[in-house]
Amino acid sequence: MGIHRGHQARPVEWLAEKFIFFVSLSAILMVLLIFLFVAREALPVFFGQTNTALVQKPIPPDEMDKHSPAELQAYLELTPDEFAKTERKTLRALMDVKLEAQDDIPEDFRNDPDARINTTEWKYLLQSHQWNGYDKPEYIWQPVGQIKKFNIIPLFVGTLKVTLIGLLFAVPLAVGAAIYVSQLARPRLRETLKPAIELLSGIPSVVVGFFALIVMATVLQSLFHYQTRLNAFVAGLALGFAVIPVIFSIAEDALTSVPRTYTQAALALGASRWQTAWQIVLPAALPGVFAATVLGFGRAIGETMIVLMVCSASVMSWSIFDSARSITTTIAAEMAEAVNGGPHYRILFLLGALLFGATFVSNMIGDFVIHRFKQKLEGKR
Amino acid sequence: MAETLIPKIATPATTLTAAKTGTPLIEIENLSLYYGAAKALKDISLKLEEKVVTAFIGPSGCGKSTLLRCLNRMNDLIDNVRIDGAIKIGSHDIYAANVDVIELRKRVGMVFQKSNPFPKSIYENVAYGLRLHGFQSKSELDGTVEQSLRNAALWDEVKDRLHSSALGLSGGQQQRLCIARAIAIKPEIILMDEPASALDPIATTRIEELILELKKDFTIVIVTHNMQQAARISNYTAFFYIGELVEFDVTAKIFTNPAKKQTEDYVTGRFG
Numbered sequence: 001m002g003i004h005r006g007h008q009a010r011p012v013e014w015l016a017e018k019f020i021f022f023v024s025l026s027a028i029l030m031v032l033l034i035f036l037f038v039a040r041e042a043l044p045v046f047f048g049q050t051n052t053a054l055v056q057k058p059i060p061p062d063e064m065d066k067h068s069p070a071e072l073q074a075y076l077e078l079t080p081d082e083f084a085k086t087e088r089k090t091l092r093a094l095m096d097v098k099l100e101a102q103d104d105i106p107e108d109f110r111n112d113p114d115a116r117i118n119t120t121e122w123k124y125l126l127q128s129h130q131w132n133g134y135d136k137p138e139y140i141w142q143p144v145g146q147i148k149k150f151n152i153i154p155l156f157v158g159t160l161k162v163t164l165i166g167l168l169f170a171v172p173l174a175v176g177a178a179i180y181v182s183q184l185a186r187p188r189l190r191e192t193l194k195p196a197i198e199l200l201s202g203i204p205s206v207v208v209g210f211f212a213l214i215v216m217a218t219v220l221q222s223l224f225h226y227q228t229r230l231n232a233f234v235a236g237l238a239l240g241f242a243v244i245p246v247i248f249s250i251a252e253d254a255l256t257s258v259p260r261t262y263t264q265a266a267l268a269l270g271a272s273r274w275q276t277a278w279q280i281v282l283p284a285a286l287p288g289v290f291a292a293t294v295l296g297f298g299r300a301i302g303e304t305m306i307v308l309m310v311c312s313a314s315v316m317s318w319s320i321f322d323s324a325r326s327i328t329t330t331i332a333a334e335m336a337e338a339v340n341g342g343p344h345y346r347i348l349f350l351l352g353a354l355l356f357g358a359t360f361v362s363n364m365i366g367d368f369v370i371h372r373f374k375q376k377l378e379g380k381r
Numbered sequence: 382m383a384e385t386l387i388p389k390i391a392t393p394a395t396t397l398t399a400a401k402t403g404t405p406l407i408e409i410e411n412l413s414l415y416y417g418a419a420k421a422l423k424d425i426s427l428k429l430e431e432k433v434v435t436a437f438i439g440p441s442g443c444g445k446s447t448l449l450r451c452l453n454r455m456n457d458l459i460d461n462v463r464i465d466g467a468i469k470i471g472s473h474d475i476y477a478a479n480v481d482v483i484e485l486r487k488r489v490g491m492v493f494q495k496s497n498p499f500p501k502s503i504y505e506n507v508a509y510g511l512r513l514h515g516f517q518s519k520s521e522l523d524g525t526v527e528q529s530l531r532n533a534a535l536w537d538e539v540k541d542r543l544h545s546s547a548l549g550l551s552g553g554q555q556q557r558l559c560i561a562r563a564i565a566i567k568p569e570i571i572l573m574d575e576p577a578s579a580l581d582p583i584a585t586t587r588i589e590e591l592i593l594e595l596k597k598d599f600t601i602v603i604v605t606h607n608m609q610q611a612a613r614i615s616n617y618t619a620f621f622y623i624g625e626l627v628e629f630d631v632t633a634k635i636f637t638n639p640a641k642k643q644t645e646d647y648v649t650g651r652f653g
Contacts, residue, residue: 187460261497265559268453268491269510269566270483279509284500377500379546 035356041349044079045120050343051077052148054115058102061095079341106146114147120343125152141314141325143334143344150347152354154316158232158324159355162307165236165320166243166300171293173240174247178289181248182255183263183277194252201245209309212238217310224321232324235310239300247296254288255281287373294366298359304328327355406431406600407452407570412466414447414456421447423624424466429617434592434601436615436632438608440647443621445604449572452602453489454482470570487514490568494575496555498547498562503530503539506547506558510566525565533561534591553584560591564599571595573603577610589614608648612636620644 044050051074059067059075067075073083076094086094109115114132117124128137131149142149181193217234226233258281266276282289304326312333313323331348338345405428414422422444429435437445450456451468454475467474475485498506507526508516516522526543530536535557539550547558556576563571573592577585592601592614605611611618612632619629620643628635628644639645646652 259497261493261495262499264455264458264493265497265499265562266509267458268455268486268493269513269562270486271513272483275513280499376546377548379500379549 035353038349038356039353042346042353045125045343045346045350048121049074050120050346051118052120052150052343053118054105054109054112054146056102058099059095060099061092064092064095109146112147117147119148119150120347125150125347127151128153139316141330143338143347148344150343151316152347152351154314155325155327155330155351157316157318158314159301159326159328161232161318161320161324162235162239162326163297163300165233166239166303167293167297169237169240170243170247170296170300174244174292174296175251175289177244178248178251178255178292179277179282182252183281184273197248198245200241201249203242205242205303205305206309208238208241209306212241212306212310226321228321228323230311230323231321232311233320235307235324236320238306238310239303242303242306243296243300246299247292250292250295251285251289254285254292257288258284284377287370287377290366290373291370294363294370297362297366301326301355301359302328304332308332327351404431405429406471407602408467408469408472409448409451410467410469412448412451412464412468414444414451414465415463416459417461421624422451425626427619427626427629429600429602431600432596432598433616434596434603434614435617435619436611437602437604437619437621438606438611438647439621439627440652441606442623444624445619445621446574448621449574449602449604452570452572453486453491455491457482487566488568489570489572490563490566491572492556492559492563492574492576495579496552496559498550498555498558500546500548502544503547503550503558504543507562507565510562514566529561529565530558532564532595533557534587534594535561551584553580553587556580556584556588557591560588560595564595568599570600570602573601575604575606578606585610608636608650620647622647 056075059072064072069083072091073080076083076091076098078086083091105115112132123129128139128151130137131140131147139151139153140149141151141154177193177197181190181197185193212234213230216238217229220234220237221229224233262280262284263276266280267273271279307324307326308329311323312325312329314325314330315323317324331352334344335348338348407427407429409425409427409429412422412425413420425448437449439445447456451464452470452475456462456464464476468476470485470489474480499509501509504526507529508522511522511525516525527536527540530539535554538554539558542549547555550558556579560571560576576592577588580588589610592603595601596616603611603615615632617629618632618635620627620635620639620641622643628639628641630640634640635644636648639648
């Protein structure tokens with residue numbers, strides 16, 4: 001065994017190490033590629049290159065040459081690439097189609113001021129707008145119909161509502177169960193409870209959604225007497241069931257790995273088992289418990305099926321007893337109907353990219369907080 | 382310091398049956414302990430005096446730590462443990478049905494082999510036990526924390542960083558903090574389970590000096606592997622072998638003129 005044994009002596013180890021390195025590298029690459037793919041489709045909306053105004057100033061095909069290629073391309077809603085590839089004859093035909101389409105606009109909308117609005121502008125995506133026929137400005141997500149309304153605020157509110165209800169329900173229950181199982185339960189009970197709770201995570205979310213839709217919704221309505229049977233509250237609780245095993249599993253591991261010596265020291269001082277669990281073990285496991293919560297948040301915000309089944313009206317309301325539509329649900333439900341490359345399609349991708357960004361940022365913050373907790377516990381600060 | 386300690390242990394100048402002359406604080410009567418079917422302690426009877434240091438010695442697995450943990454019922458935490466016989470502290474049977482274990486552990490403090498301060502600040506480590514037993518006022522806590530740290534000979538080293546984490550202390554300091562934590566709630570008895578076995582010689586010396594200081598106020602029972610340590614700090618020594626109490630006497634006698642051959646073989650280093 002020389003000092004410079006190095007890699008040459010063990011080629012298999014060297015190979016294995018490099019292989020693992022490339023696998024982990026490819027994971028990072030995958031995340032990046034997925035984000036790029038999603039963001040690329042959303043770029044035209046981002047830079048205001050889409051136009052959904054129903055009534056546009058028509059350009060007669062004969063006046064084609066009076067306009068710059070850029071203007072024509074925007075008018076025909078083509079990408080620069082597509083525009084460059086299209087022959088002049090086809091372009092002319094497309095302009096005819098465009099002109100005819102303008103003629104097909106129903107009479108009612110001809111003079112509607114809303115029909116002249118490009119609803120994919122950031123202003124209309126994020127701010128409330130008083131649409132024709134409404135008596136006050138409102139946030140509306142209504143991607144079908146003559147005038148398509150793409151306000152994404154109700155979707156964010158819906159996501160937040162459902163996720164927070166789910167976490168408020170799941171975190172105390174899951175952490176409580178983790179404390180009980182890891183600190184208080186007798187060994188035999190622990191061996192039964194732990195797999196039972198973790199088994200919950202094996203239930204497909206569509207089954208949880210079905211159960212919530214049929215059973216929970218009815219039971220909860222008869223208990224709380226609210227008006228809308230399918231609402232964010234039911235969805236949140238059902239979401240909680242999906243999240244509990246995730247949080248429980250990690251929190252339980254964190255609590256179990258707190259050194260037994262802490263527990264013994266506290267008990268020897270005359271603390272009860274409950275005081276020991278609550279005042280000594282839980283604070284010592286806080287980074288892990290917090291990490292479990294962050295992971296649960298990620299699971300909750302990404303959960304699609306349960307919310308889709310239980311409630312999906314995109315109403316703008318902070319009330320938990322109103323319906324809600326989350327971002328993921330919107331994407332899942334509408335992607336199949338959205339015209340490939342159209343404004344609706346692009347906005348769904350924009351939603352995906354925003355969700356990606358939000359999750360990324362929340363994970364970063366979570367990571368930072370965990371790091372601070374750890375340093376504090378280890379006495380490095 | 383260490384040289385002056387040997388004469389010190391001879392001062393009780395009592396007869397062979399020393400334990401009978403003083404007031405026995407702890408009386409262990411025909412105690413047997415089973416881990417499942419295995420008998421770990423065999424019919425042990427022992428009387429320990431107040432405000433002296435008693436050392437339990439013996440080879441690994443002889444049951445000395447197990448016996449120590451019987452005194453504050455820490456063995457309750459282990460499944461499958463069964464205990465026969467009685468332990469009386471101040472003439473109360475601590476295994477009686479109506480005993481409040483929490484109250485017992487307040488009276489019988491413990492210091493462990495591996496220093497185990499909580500991952501909290503130095504101040505909070507000492508104050509935790511006090512809060513558990515109902516101390517609330519800030520001034521009272523501050524006073525007791527300072528006094529306990531002084532008694533544990535740690536105050537001067539930590540007074541400027543009371544609110545930084547206890548895990549930033551050295552091993553010896555951590556162990557003294559654990560002692561401060563144990564004495565803060567003013568127990569009558571302090572159990573020490575090899576308190577210096579993980580420490581370097583200098584830190585060990587400090588702990589030993591501390592134990593000699595503490596025996597003025599507390600009854601101390603210490604388990605140790607280190608026979609020199611037992612000789613230096615204890616007034617009485619009990620020698621255990623495979624779950625049995627072989628000999629119990631004044632420390633000087635155990636180390637100079639033991640009654641049993643087995644004890645002599647062990648203290649002279651012939652086995653163990």
